[in-house]
Amino acid sequence: MEKFEKLAGVAAPMPLVNIDTDMIIPKVFLKTIKRSGLGVNLFDEMRYDREGNEKPEFVLNKAQYRGSKILVAGDNFGCGSSREHAPWAIADFGIKCVISTSFADIFYNNCFKNGILPLVLPEDQVDILMKDAEKGANSIIEVDLENQTIVSSDGEVFSFEVDPFKKHCLLNGLDDIGLTMEKEDHITAYESKASQLFPWA
Amino acid sequence: MSTPKTLYDKIWDAHIVHSDPDGTCLLYIDRHLVHEVTSPQAFEGLRMSGRKVRAPEKTIAVPDHNVPTTENRDDGIDNEESRIQVEALDKNAKDFGVNYYPVSDIRQGIVHIVGPEQGWTLPGMTVVCGDSHTATHGAFGALAHGIGTSEVEHVLATQTLIQKKSKNMKVEITGKLRPGVTAKDITLAVIGETGTAGGTGYVIEYCGQAIRELSMEGRMTVCNMAIEGGARAGLIAPDEKTYEYCKGRPHSPKGTSWEMALAYWKTLFSDEDASFDKVVTIKGEDIPPLVTWGTSPEDVLPITAAVPDPETFSGGKIEAVRRSLEYMGLQAGQKLSEIEIDTVFIGSCTNGRIEDLRAASEILKGKKIKEGMRAMVVPGSGLVRMQAEEEGIAEIFREAGFEWRLAGCSMCLAMNPDQLEEGERCASTSNRNFEGRQGYRGRTHLVSPAMAAAAAITGKLTDVREIQ
Numbered sequence: 185m186e187k188f189e190k191l192a193g194v195a196a197p198m199p200l201v202n203i204d205t206d207m208i209i210p211k212v213f214l215k216t217i218k219r220s221g222l223g224v225n226l227f228d229e230m231r232y233d234r235e236g237n238e239k240p241e242f243v244l245n246k247a248q249y250r251g252s253k254i255l256v257a258g259d260n261f262g263c264g265s266s267r268e269h270a271p272w273a274i275a276d277f278g279i280k281c282v283i284s285t286s287f288a289d290i291f292y293n294n295c296f297k298n299g300i301l302p303l304v305l306p307e308d309q310v311d312i313l314m315k316d317a318e319k320g321a322n323s324i325i326e327v328d329l330e331n332q333t334i335v336s337s338d339g340e341v342f343s344f345e346v347d348p349f350k351k352h353c354l355l356n357g358l359d360d361i362g363l364t365m366e367k368e369d370h371i372t373a374y375e376s377k378a379s380q381l382f383p384w385a
Numbered sequence: 386m387s388t389p390k391t392l393y394d395k396i397w398d399a400h401i402v403h404s405d406p407d408g409t410c411l412l413y414i415d416r417h418l419v420h421e422v423t424s425p426q427a428f429e430g431l432r433m434s435g436r437k438v439r440a441p442e443k444t445i446a447v448p449d450h451n452v453p454t455t456e457n458r459d460d461g462i463d464n465e466e467s468r469i470q471v472e473a474l475d476k477n478a479k480d481f482g483v484n485y486y487p488v489s490d491i492r493q494g495i496v497h498i499v500g501p502e503q504g505w506t507l508p509g510m511t512v513v514c515g516d517s518h519t520a521t522h523g524a525f526g527a528l529a530h531g532i533g534t535s536e537v538e539h540v541l542a543t544q545t546l547i548q549k550k551s552k553n554m555k556v557e558i559t560g561k562l563r564p565g566v567t568a569k570d571i572t573l574a575v576i577g578e579t580g581t582a583g584g585t586g587y588v589i590e591y592c593g594q595a596i597r598e599l600s601m602e603g604r605m606t607v608c609n610m611a612i613e614g615g616a617r618a619g620l621i622a623p624d625e626k627t628y629e630y631c632k633g634r635p636h637s638p639k640g641t642s643w644e645m646a647l648a649y650w651k652t653l654f655s656d657e658d659a660s661f662d663k664v665v666t667i668k669g670e671d672i673p674p675l676v677t678w679g680t681s682p683e684d685v686l687p688i689t690a691a692v693p694d695p696e697t698f699s700g701g702k703i704e705a706v707r708r709s710l711e712y713m714g715l716q717a718g719q720k721l722s723e724i725e726i727d728t729v730f731i732g733s734c735t736n737g738r739i740e741d742l743r744a745a746s747e748i749l750k751g752k753k754i755k756e757g758m759r760a761m762v763v764p765g766s767g768l769v770r771m772q773a774e775e776e777g778i779a780e781i782f783r784e785a786g787f788e789w790r791l792a793g794c795s796m797c798l799a800m801n802p803d804q805l806e807e808g809e810r811c812a813s814t815s816n817r818n819f820e821g822r823q824g825y826r827g828r829t830h831l832v833s834p835a836m837a838a839a840a841a842i843t844g845k846l847t848d849v850r851e852i853q
Binding site: 199200201202204206207210211212214215216217218219229234258259260263264265266267268271286287288289290293294297298347348349360361363364365367370371374375378381382383384385 | 399402403405407409411413415422423425426429434436439450451464466467469470473507509510515516517519530531532533534535536538539542543544545547549581582585586615616617637638642643645646649681683700701702704705708798799800817819820821822825
């Protein structure tokens with residue numbers, strides 16, 4: 185997995201609440217058996233008309249947001265299905281950080297497995313960053329994972345919380361499976377205990 | 386005296402393989418359910434790293450999302466991408482030696498219906514699947530939740546999951562339900578009360594008289610939609626009904642093993658003084674038959690109500706409601722019972738079990754659906770379908786004018802040929818009314834099976850209590 189240390193870039197504003205994973209990547213694109221190439225279909229039904237033409241009013245189709253690295257979104261972002269295609273599409277587009285007042289649980293976890301930092305901030309701070317994002321190309325937001333800070337385009341500094349283990353994995357681009365396999369002895373010990381206690385399982 | 390524990394605490398503690406000082410735990414997974422959409426990349430990951438499935442005997446795969454539900458499906462799947470995905474699961478199941486119910490197997494169906502039906506899901510277990518509706522299995526007092534594909538690969542390789550404990554929420558439904566009110570209305574009422582983000586960070590335990598009085602099918606419906614309220618999982622403490630349901634299923638324990646399991650299952654309840662981080666109480670008798678009007682499951686109101694005015698909401702929800710009313714083609718003030726529909730879908734992991742089909746058929750008996758209505762019923766598994774045929778339910782549906790389909794996810798999520806056309810409006814027993822969920826620009830109203838049947842007869846959203 186790609187490491188996440190620092191990020192600075194334009195943020196795309198999407199103030200809509202409850203942006204669900206069907207909006208992020210509609211089910212028609214779940215038929216792939218690969219992880220890559222989904223960025224072009226990110227927010228597909230909001231981004232293109234039925235003929236596949238870009239809708240000019242959609243935020244990521246505007247010149248200043250086409251290269252966004254950050255997304256500032258309304259509450260409860262990523263609700264709905266468990267599809268990891270949602271973070272795959274976001275990362276493939278080039279967005280590595282999503283900021284909101286809250287995220288749906290499964291989506292939140294999926295982000296960390298794909299080098300994306302989902303940031304939960306209080307409403308007043310998200311509002312400031314949303315306004316920042318709305319300014320467009322000249323408004324650069326900086327994210328520093330190591331120091332857990334985010335700097336608005338006006339130089340305002342906010343700090344954020346992140347689980348220490350998730351932070352460690354993201355900073356170092358670590359693969360969870362490799363880490364867990366180092367605990368092989370613990371798994372084997374559990375299995376042997378469980379086969380006595382819960383033989384039916 | 387030991388600290389009182391919730392049901393969630395008990396299951397969690399029984400599955401800890403390793404815990405770090407910061408609370409990060411490695412949790413053992415008893416059952417891993419797999420379907421074709423969220424697994425191909427995980428199996429590919431195993432191949433690339435030369436890893437095996439650690440416990441193939443605890444891994445159960447079944448294709449459901451892409452599978453056509455028409456009689457001719459043995460001829461193959463027309464859509465190439467869908468076919469490739471199902472074929473990939475066929476191959477992965479064979480190569481890695483996991484339990485498998487292919488499309489041709491009578492036991493095939495929606496993964497969350499097949500698991501309990503075959504006795505894979507049992508009380509006290511941890512159950513995961515790359516599917517958010519894994520919450521369904523919580524009805525057995527199993528800790529069950531959806532995971533992403535990276536986690537699917539993690540569970541395949543290690544039979545564990547890295548987790549931090551959620552908070553405990555108790556949702557109590559007191560008293561009795563009124564006639565015409567079902568498990569679906571309970572679960573919609575809870576989401577209406579807490580909102581779609583109200584459960585975020587929590588595991589919900591549902592309890593109270595109205596929950597106890599539900600059948601196992603009804604309990605699965607309630608837990609199924611815990612995720613729509615944002616919760617990690619829903620749980621219901623096992624009782625006599627649970628044991629009765631599990632007994633004699635192909636993969637449930639037998640003989641002395643059964644006795645041992647039963648003794649353990651009887652310890653699975655929240656201790657009297659156990660503390661919950663949040664408690665929600667709803668009176669069962671206050672719950673009416675409900676319908677959704679918007680594009681989020683929290684957009685729910687009694688069938689007797691009217692479409693709300695966006696201005697009566699606050700914050701970001703005002704814009705979201707404006708957007709959903711435009712998407713849904715509805716006007717504020719319009720009576721919900723006057724909304725005309727053209728499609729009815731009965732099925733899904735929420736409402737595709739035998740009891741759901743019985744409830745709908747009760748309403749349909751001796752009646753016809755409205756002329757021009759497209760109505761389909763899709764049993765949740767081949768065995769549910771067979772049972773419904775034996776009970777004469779299939780005949781009632783057919784005579785009423787419903788299409789009687791083969792098992793699969795069908796129109797719940799439109800990854801297969803069953804989809805809404807642009808602008809079509811559906812009374813659906815599924816779980817999500819998101820934009821485009823049932824087809825591009827399709828419009829979804831979530832209802833119970835009985836309400837869906839009533840709507841099929843009248844051609845509009847209908848109060849089932851008014852159907853004689």
